[in-house]
Amino acid sequence: MSEGFKAIETQEQFEEAIKTRLEREREKVKKEAEESYKNKYGDYDELKSKLTEKETEITKLGNQLSEAKNAKTESESTIKELKGKVAKYETNSAKMRIAEEYGLDPKLADRLTGSTEEEMKEDAKRLKDVVGDIRWRKAPVKSNEHSVKEDKEAAIKGMIANMKGE
Secondary structure (H helix, E strand, O other): OOOOOOOOOOHHHHHHHHHHHHHHHHHHHHHHHHHHHHHHHOOHHHHHHHHHHHHHHHHHHHHHHHHHHHHHHHHHHHHHHHHHHHHHHHHHHHHHHHHHHOOOOHHHHHHOOOOOHHHHHHHHHHHHHHHOOOHHHOOOOOOOOOOHHHHHHHHHHHHHHHHHOO
């Protein structure tokens, strides 16, 4: 027999003989596991940072959506308020026009009732029967009263005369 071969008689001898072989296999398995891990989970940190970015963006967009909803609610309430004002002005304008049309005092225009123009006209007719037409009650302009235009012209003429020294 050759000198290089020794028979293995104990467990310790067996373990010592296969120790290097086992270490090579462990290194091989470890490398394969690391490669497999890198292939599967190598982009974990990148994915985690992307997830964080997306969550931040979602939160930001959620806040913008809330702000937009609040702005919409405010706009709708403003529109409703303005529509109410416009309706009130239109009603008051119609009442004033109807009061003038039927010869009622403008101070009585707000007394007219009705939701439509026809109803307001009927009310104006009834109120006119009670109060009467104010158009004939107005005093005529006196012939000795001067208009604003005449007063202005007289003032200008006086100023020119003063400048000339007359």
